[in-house]
Amino acid sequence: MSKVYGIDIGTSTLKISQKDVGVVYNQKNVIAVFDKKKIIATGDEAWAMDGRAPSEIEVIHPVHSGVLAELKKMTEMLDIVFEKIGEEHGKMTGQEFLVAIPSYATEVERKALVDLVAATSVKPKRIRVVDRPIADAVGVGINIRECFGTIIVDVGADTTEISVVSLGGIVVSRMLNFGGNRMDESIISAVRKDYNFLIGRKTAEQIKNTLGSANDPSDDEITMMKAFGRDIISGLPGSIRVDSSFVYFTIQEHLQIIAETVRNILEHCDPEISLDILESGMYLTGGASGIKDFDRLLAGITGLKVTKCPKGSESVAVGLELIAENQKLDFLAEKYEMMQIM
Ligand SMILES: Nc1ncnc2c1ncn2[C@@H]1O[C@H](COP(=O)(O)OP(=O)(O)OP(=O)(O)O)[C@@H](O)[C@H]1O
Ligand SMILES: [Mg+2]
Structure with missing residues (x-):
């Protein structure tokens, strides 16, 4: 029987799932290139080199x-990743792929994603596409064939996609062009301003993931961590201690914009759908x-019940896997050629 792979190519992470197996890959979508030509590391290994690499190694x-900005390098990276997956879960040659496509993608961007997978050396025998919010909906556990209306908020690294989904289709979708990366940038700026201290992107991400909160922590709830970097005044390496209240004040503006946009979408929904969303809540x-x-911030601003997906980064890949496994969900995947004719 043929294998089916789901692929979600994110700004921060690359996720790949396999029918009847699960998520077989979730690593940083990063490549380390030596001398502008040779890929020497991919994924988390390449990310570990970011900020540390000598000048002849570029982390892309x-x-x-x-x-998708680097088609050729991304194709080479997929070849390496597919080879690794193949070693663990059996060869990927000549199989079927489901590719997640963001709702905001232009026809050219859609085509680029399909062409990317088609150009890999595993030579897929069939490639179909699934709208990313639909894969997300299936992945978070919504019964998509019966659900009359729900709202899904996917906060990624550079995008936040807010979609109202009903009966297997997208009713409304809005994209904000920021996500976790913007919060990291704000942390870097705030640390520089308040502490006269420079930290790198990886440290900022670690601070956000460890201390980030949508709620101002009370004095006894405040948690702290040590962050390494360079003191701007002395010019020397060192460390500072940042706390969760500082992080809250640094990222809250971004969280607030997301929450207000969700509310705005709800305010413009058809009343029938609004009623359905009220029942099903938000994911x-x-x-x-x-x-x-x-989730508490969103629940407070919208009045809806909010369900948080435990492995948020993987929900699209999980959705693709479920679509591949369940014949009743097969209609959610579209053959790419068919869409081009339309
Ligand atoms: N525990 C955590 N707390 C807060 N943020 C986290 C946590 N774990 C990961 N992140 C952030 O989530 C973002 C990555 O999410 P995800 O893997 O969904 O993005 P992506 O799919 O690559 O991006 P996009 O969909 O925008 O192209 C990064 O900004 C990362 O720092
Ligand atoms: Mg994503």
């Missing part, structure tokens, strides 16, 4: 703001949904 993010997913109390 092939996807920028949710859009919060994407890696940055891991921020503590983000």
Whole structure:
């Protein structure tokens, strides 16, 4: 029997699932290139080199703001990743792929994602596409064929996709062009301003993931961590201690914009759908949904019940896997050629 793989190419992470197996890959979508030509590391291993590599090694993010920017390098990276997956779970040659496509993608961007997978050396025998919010909906556990209306908020690295989904289709979708990465940038700026201290992107991400909260922590709830970097005044390496209240004040503006946008979408929904959403509630997913109390903030602003997906980064890949496994969900995957004719 043929194998089916689901692929979700994110700005921050690359996720791959396999029918009847699960998520077989979830690592940083990063490549380390030596002398502008040779890929020497991919994924988490390449990410570990970021900020540390000598000048002849370049650490590349092939996807920028949710859009494929480095087609050739990304194809080479997929070849390496597919080879690794193949070693563990059996060869990937000549199989079928489901590719997640963001709702905001233009026809050219859609085609680029399909062409990317088609160009890999595993030579897929069939490639079909699934709208990312639909894969998300299935992945978070919504019964998509029966659900009359629900809202899904996917907070990724460079994109936040807010979609109202009903009966297997997208009713409304809005994209904000920021996610967790913007919060990391704000942490870097705030640390520089308040502490006269420079930290790198990885440290900022660690601070957000460890201390980030959508709720101002009370004095006895405040948690702290040590962050390493360079003192701007002395110019020397060192460390500072940051606390969760500082992080809350640094990232809250971004969380607030997301919450207000969700509310705005709800205010413009058809009344029938509004009623359905009131019953089904909201689903919060994407890696940055891991921020503590983000669900509580959204529930407070919208009055809806909010379900947080435990492995937010993987919900799209899980959705693709479920679509591959369940014949009744097969209609959610579209053959790419058919869409081009339309
Ligand atoms: N526990 C956590 N708490 C807060 N943020 C987290 C946590 N874990 C991961 N993140 C953040 O989630 C983001 C990555 O999420 P995800 O893997 O869904 O993004 P992506 O799919 O690559 O991006 P996009 O969909 O925007 O292209 C990063 O900004 C990362 O720092
Ligand atoms: Mg994503």
